[in-house]
Amino acid sequence: MVPKQTAEIFQILSKGNFISSNGSQARLYDCISHEENFKVLKEYFAHIGYHLESGHNYYYFSQQDETNTNMEKKLEQFAHFIDVMDFFSCLDVKPVTGTRYRVTQIAEECFANERLRQKIYAISRKDKLTDKVIDVAGALANGGFLEQEDEDTYKVMDAIHYLETIISLITIEDDGEQKNS
Amino acid sequence: MESRRILNRIIFINIANTDYSSAEIAGNTCFVGTNNMGKTTLQRAILFFYSANTRGLGISGSQKSFEDYYFQYPNSYIIYEILTEEGMFHVMIYRHNKLLFRFVESPFNKDLYIVNNEAVLPKEVLTRFNENKLYYSDQIETFERYRNIIYGADPDKRYKKFALLKGNSNYHNIPLAITSIFLSSEASIKAEFVKECIANSISTKHTNIELKTVERQLRQFTEKYQDIETFFRKENAQRGELIKDNFSQIKNLKTKQRALAAELGGAIKYATEQKDLLGLQVANFRQKAEALTKDFKWKENAFQEKKGEINQEIGAIKSRLKEADKKQKEYQGKGIEDLLKKADEKAQLLASLQARETEYSTLTAGFKDVEQQFKTLFDGLENEKKEFLNMIASQGLSLERKFQEVKSKLAEEFRKNENSLREKHASATDQYKGRLHKKELDKQKAEFSEKEIKKKKYYEREIALIKENLDEIGKRRLDREAQSKIKNREIESLRKEAEHIKEKNKITAEQFTSKNKEEIALIDEKIKAIEEKLSVHQNAFFGFLQEHYPEWHKTIGKVCNEELLFNKDLNPKLIQKELDTLYGIQLDLANVKIHSKSLEEYEQEKSSLLEEKSVLNQNFLDFRETQAREEQSKLASIGKKSAQFKNELSQLDYDAEQDEQKEKQFTLDLNDWERKAESQREQDLTDVYTLQEELKKELAEINASMKGLAESLKDELKQLKDKEADQISEAKKDYDEEAAILEESKDQKLEELNERREQLQKDKSKSLKNKGIDDSKIKSLENEIKSIKQGLDEIEKNAELVNDYKKDKRELFDKVESFNKEKEILDEKIKQCEKDFSAEKQSYDKDKIQLEKESSKFLEELKKYTDGLEYFEKHFKEKALFERLRHLIEPATAMPSDLGITALCSQLFSNDGEYHGQFEKFRNKITEFTGRFRPENHLNFRINPNANEFEYERFAEYLQEFYNENKIQTSIAEVAKNHGMLIDAIATKVKALTDHKGRINRMISKMEADFGRASFESSKLIEYIKLKSEDSENKVLKKLQKIAEFREQNPFLYGESNLFNQENKAKSEIDKKSVELLNDLQKTISEENYDEIKVQDLFELRFRIKEGKNDTGWIEKIDRVGSTGTDMLVKAVIYITLLNVFIKESTEKTAQNFKVHCIIDEVGQISAPYLKELISFAEERNIYLINGLPNESKLETHYNYTYKFRKDQHGNVKVVPLLTMSIEP
Structure with a gap:
């Protein structure tokens, strides 16, 4: 039943x-x-x-069987997730399950940190810094890895482990090309 | 005298734009005036008389407030004059900051207010009242009080005369209805409005269910419930445990870190001290080594010098020997032996020559006398013999002398050798003695060392420190054991105390609950009884009396019991009214109490019972919460204490574990040190013993050597003696041989001389016989002389060589042996020197090795400390970790560490690494834990993402405290109470609300009946107006009702003090259901977006109006029934009906002799006949209409009073009566 x-x-x-x-x-x-x-x-x-x-x-x-187009699309999306995860991992507060991120706080950190700023500029085309943060956080939220608690707060979900597991499975070969093992 | 009570007149003095206006309104009144002339201002003032509520007058927010608009001056007054059976009184309203009322027991008298066309101030008015001896009330300051007086509900008897009517507890419905009608300016009448009016007439605002409040309470409950639910989730409980474990690990790591830091600090200080001490010792050793080396060098140099000298001596001897050998060989080559022999024969040859020459001269001197001749010959021979014997004797003497010389030489040599040997022996002996003395001193020293070693306490400081530590550990253990016992006892007693509290509370709770249940059951029974009565009253005798026998309470009510009153089978019939007999018997019931109750009294009793029940329920919840709280607080305090003890115990365990480890370590260390000490002692003893042995051996060797030396001296002396004896004997032998040779040659010579004597004798005899001369003899003599001379020449020739030889022999060849001996002695000396030096070197090497060995230990130690300090300086001091631990490292007291500084630094680094690793896990777990709760959860499980270590630790402490004190129980009790209260509150409110249902239905029936009477028979305009109620479709109400039903079904089962108790499945299901119901309600409230649930939400109202041939069917909104005029009329009819019903509902039935006004503005579109009918319809219901018309028309003729509004030259509005006579409709 x-x-x-x-x-x-x-x-x-x-x-x-x-x-x-x-x-x-x-x-x-x-x-x-x-x-x-x-x-x-x-x-x-x-x-x-x-x-x-x-x-x-x-x-x-x-899904056990997927079309190549679907797979490609997913890989593309995943590549974006990797960049976003890379961005979040560079923040002062790491994306551990249960972590609460405030958009304004991330934006402030990006404002103060050139490296972070470059990263977020590379992954979001929005104009304002806060919009960029919302954009990237939203991307993870859409994927179910974050959850928006209120207008300004996002919480890291347990599903982030999925992303971490997949990322940990990636091997980088000598020629610098990435390949899924 | 009038037999009615009515608002007779309204007077404005300095109100709005009126200086003075007075309008009599004791009948149907019509105000005519164009817009903005003040019709509504006046109508509002009339409405204010009834409502006394400045907010419910339809004044919009953008307009001036009632007070500001109406009472612009201190001498502004609104005066209401009321007509009563007894006469008239008036109410003056004026403003002194706020609006104030005074009731004056006299009709309005303009002169008292206006003097010289000028209104006087209230104070003056009162003075005038006093002057005129008019009674006036105290200043009434609140609208509520004013309304109470006007509606006859004020408890003060003095003000009873100022009542317009005698209202019951619902009197406020009258002003509400009047206000609602006045404010309802819409063209359509919605069922909602009527519902609202009905609701207002039967309930107060208190019966409304404020959904916002409910929603807020529900949200709070749900959130708290969710928090607790989250707390109990499996993963969270596990995570909580993990955090606890992690925290204890972190604490342990920190403790370890602190211990290591303190140890490092101690070790650094100890190392620094030791470094200085050991540095001094090492320097001391270095000095000793240098002194030793210097001494040795000096000895080596001395040895080398001595050896050089001896070698030089040997070299000199060797060169002499070499020279001797060389010369010997040269002399040998020159045939020195023969030359020596010849040289030895020189004297013989000289003697022989002399003898031959004599012989020859004799022979040649002429044969003179043969006798003489022969005599001479014989003399010569005798002389020769003598000479020969002399020569032999001299040779013998020489030989003897030579022998004696050799002998004395040998003796001298022996003495010399003996002396040299003795000298050598003495020097060697002295050396040995010196060595022996030194060795004996060394031996004594070694023996002293042995005693010292045996006495010495090795590693005393280290061992003492360890023992001290062990003692401390031992003391601590004893302390700990005692503390542990005490704490365990404390925990046990706390556990018992907690159990006792629980048990006690359980019993108290059971007692309370059963008592509460009994009381509630009792009340329920009473309520049920009342409800039964109420449900049957209409069909029973009671209903009949209510309907047909007013004032029955005063008569039948006194003699009839409730059983009869609520009996349905009595079939009562009214035969004759007002006949005060009981079955024909008249009774004086004046002093008999009324036993029966009115419906309201039943309702009141029921509601008071419900209140009682709700109080009991509340008491139950309160008790449970209080008890849970108290229990929780006591248990928390116990838990806290117990947790503290447990913590202390675990700390003690941890300390014990640590101490145990330390003890093990210290014991190992102690054993180690003791072993080290013993091995060191053994080593030292072995060394000392070895040294002693060596010294013994050396002493023995030295003694042996000395003995050997003595023996060798003896031997050598003996050898020397033997050798001397041998040499003497050899010399003797040579002497004897030479003496023998000499004797032999003497014997031969003597024999030869004898032979020659015989020959001479023979010759003499012959010569004498022959006397002639013999040539051969002379010739032989000549040859013989020649040969002797040649021999002598040769001897002379080699005489120098022989002399040289003799000299060399004397100086060299004869000393070869002495030279060899000397060389031997020197060689021996060298050997001895070398041997001595070698012994010195050996001793030096040994001492050096010993010194190095001893110093190496210190060096090793020093190196250990220096390396440690260097490592600390280079690799630790620069690190952030040092800064963090500086406060622990720097003040530590000096203490040796087995681990050493480097290992301690490494351990600290590794500890720090582990700490950071653990802390990261710890932080992640806390983040994960708090992340599962709402950000603003009531359990306070939240942490700032950027929090520092301290905050995370504080959180863990809080969590630990939370677990230890079982604080969740407080939350559970709170939530359970919220839950119970919520359900109770909802159920009570729903019940209170739904209780109105009966009254609503009655009201609707009454209204319907009233509508039925509005037949407008003359015009037949409205055939009928019908009204019916249906069940409410309000979703929120349905959910609320579900909760109330649930509460009804489970009066005691829901909402236990623990909503999360899974043990009782049935109860858990009930709890779950109740929570679900509340969740559903919350969801519905947020979906439906209602603010409150009111009485009107209990039912749906439908109208049905038939006007002419138009039948609206059952509709919710009366929009367009017919023409505009018809619509207005229908509206007015409904309004009046409503007001009538409300008045009846809200006033005492005994005093109905009052009239009220119904203010409906803008009624211009109603045709004159219908208006006439409407006025009459209202009048039948004791209601006078006050209407407004924009223009004068014929309509105003139907009113008792008609006023026109005009403005005078000053712009003041004047209310001018148009018709002063009342025209009968």
């Missing part, structure tokens, strides 16, 4: 989003984690071609 929140879960996960244990959908996370629900839901979603996967305190859908 699938839980009553199945539709809600599907609605979130099918958009490529994550359900993290520390986000506003913590109840859904608990629902999936509850007793046999994960198994039941995994089987249930498998029937319609979605593979429910569990990470470190988060759930997501994976």
Whole structure:
């Protein structure tokens, strides 16, 4: 028997989003984690071609077969995520699960730090510094790695581990080209 | 005298743009005037009489306030004159900062207010009242009080006469309805408006459910609930534990860091001290070594010098020997032996020559006398013999002398050698003795050293320090054990105390709950009984009396019990009214108490019971919260103490562990030091023993050497003696041999001389016989002389060589042996010197090695300290870590460290590295932990992302405290109370609200009945106006009702003091459901965006109006029924009906002899007949209309009073009565 929140879960996960244990959908996370629900839901979603996967305190859908175009698109998006993660990792406060970032605070840090400024200029085309920060934070929020708590605050989700894991799998070869191992 | 009470007149004195106006309004009144003439100003003033509320007069925010607009001067007055059965009184309103009221027991008298066309000030007015002995009330300062007086609800009996009517507790509905009608200027009447009016008539604002408040409370509850739920999430609990562990690791690392820093500080100071000390010692050793080397060098030089001298001597001897050898060989080559022999024969040859020459001269002298001749010959022979014997004797003597010489020479040589040997021996002995003495001194020294070593306490300071530390650890252990026991006892007693508190509270709670339940059940029963009565009252005898027998309370109510009153089977019928008998018997009931109650009283009783119940519920929640709080506070205090003890215990454990490790380390160190000390002692003893052994050996050697030396001296002396004896014996032998040879040659010579004597004898005899001469004999003599001379010449020739030889022999050849001996002695001397030097060198090397060995230990130590200090200076002091630990390192007291400075620095670095690693984990965990809670969570789990180490540690401490004191229980109790209160409050409010439903229905029925009477029979304009109520569709109300139902179904089961208790599944489900219900409600409230739930939200109202052939059907809004005039009329009818119903509902039924005004502006579009009918419709309901018309028309003729508004030359508005007579409609 699938839980009553199945539709809600599907609605979130099918958009490529994550359900993290520390986000506003913590109840859904608990629902999936509850007793046999994960198994039941995994089987249930498998029937319609979605593979429910569990990470470190988060759930997501994976696809076994993907078209090359899709894959390319995802890789492109991922490349952007890497740049954004690189930016966040250079901040005074590192993107650890649960960290709360304030847009104004990041903008101030960028204003004071030339390196950060260069990085954010490279990853966002917005005019104002705060808009740039919103842009990059929004990008991670759209991916489900951050969650906007209020107008000025973003919180790092457990799903950030997904990004970290994937990034850690990247090997850089001698010729400087990146390749997914 | 009038038999009604009514607002008779309104007077403006200096009000707005009026200097003085008076309008009588004790009937239907019409104000005619163009716009902006002051119609509404006057109508508002009339409305103010009823409402006394400056805000509900329809004055917009942009306009001047009522006070500012109406009361511009200190002598501005609004005066209301009221007509009563007893006469008239008036109310004056004036402003003194705020509006003030005074009731004056007399009709309005203009002269009292205006003198010389000028209004006087209130003070003067009062003086005038006093002068005229008019009674006036105190200054009424509040609108509420004024309303209470006007509506007869003021408790002060003095003011009862100033009441317009006698209102009940709902009297405020009358001014509200009048205000609502006046303000409702819309063309359409919405059901909402009517609902509102109904609601206002039956409830107060207090019954409304303020959704904003509810939503806020719900939000607060939900947020808190969510916080607690988050707290109990599995991951968070784990993370909390991890943070605790991490924090303790960090603390331990810090403690370790502090210990290491202190140890490093101590080690640095110790090293610095030791460096100086060891430096001195090393310098001392260096000096000793230098002195030793210098001494040795001096000895070496002396040795070399002596050796050189001896070698020189040997060289000299060697050159002499070489020379002797060389000369010997030269002499040998020259045949020195023969030459010597020949030289030795010189004397013999000379004698022989002399003898031959004599012989020859004799022979040649002529044979003179043979006798003589022969005699001479015989004499010569005898002389020769004598000479020969003399020569032999001399040779014998020479031989003897030579022998004696050799003997004495040997003796001398022996003495010399003996002396030299003895000298040599004495010198060697002296050396040995010197060495022996030195060695004996060394031996004594070694023996002293041995004693010293045996007595010496090695590594005393280190061992003492360690022992001191061990003692301290031991003391600490004892202390700790004692403390540990005390703390464990304390914890145990705290645990028991906590259990006792819980148990006690449990019992108290059970007692309280059961008592509370009983009381609530009792109240519920009472409420149920009242509700039953109320539900049946309409069909029972009670309903009948209410309907058909006013004032029944005073008669039947006194003799009839409740059972009868609420009996439905009595079928009462009214046969004759006002007949005061009981089954034909008249009773005087004046002194009998009324037992029956009115509906309101029942309602009141019910609501007071509900209040009681809610108080009990509240008490229950309060008790539970208070108890939970108290319990929590006590438990928290216990928990805090217990946690403190536990912390102290864990600290003690940690200390014990640390001490144990330290003790182990110290014990190991102690053993190590002791072992080191013992091994050092052993080593030193071994060294001393070895030294002693060596010294013994050396002493023995020296003694042996001395003995050997003595023996060798003896031997050598013996050898020397033997050798001397040998040499003497050899010399003797040579002497004997030579003497023998000499004897032999003597014997031969003597024999030869004898033979020659015999020959001579023979010759003499022959000569004598022959007397002739013999030539051969002379010739042989000549040859013989020649040969002797030749021999002598040769001897003479080699005489120099022989002399040289003899000299050389004397000086060299004979001394070769002595030279060799001397050389041997010198060689021996060299050997001895070398041996001595070698011994010296050996001793020096040994001493040097010993010194080096001893100094190397110090050097090694010194190097260790210097290296450590250097490492510290180069690699540690420059680092930030040092700055952080400076306060610990610098004040530390000097203390040796087994680890050494470098290792301590490394350990500190590694500790720091580990600390940072752990701290990063710790920080991340806290971030993750706090990230799971709302940013503004009530548990205070938040941390600034840029917080420093201290803040993170403070957070961990707070978290630990939170866990230790189980603070979550306080939050749970608080949330549970919130939960209970919320549900209770919602249920109570919903109940209070829904309780109005019956009254609403009654009201609607009444209104419908009233509408039914508005038949307008003469015109038949409106066939009917119908009204019905339906169930509310308000979603929020539905949710609220669900909660109330839930509360009803689970009166005691929901909202336990622990909402998060999972043990009781059934209760947990109930709690879960209640929380869900609250969440749903919150969601709905935010979705629906309502501010409050009012009585009007309880029902939906539908109108149905049939006007002519137009049937509106059931509609919510009366928009357009017919023409504008018709619409106005219908509106007015509905307004009047509403007002009528409200008045009836809000006033005492016994005193209905009053009339009120209904102010409806702009009624110009209603046709004259309909207006006439409307006025009549209102009058039937004791309501007078006050209407406004823009222009004069025929309509005003239907009113009792018509006023026109005009402006005089000063711009003051004048209210001019148009018709002064009342025309009967």
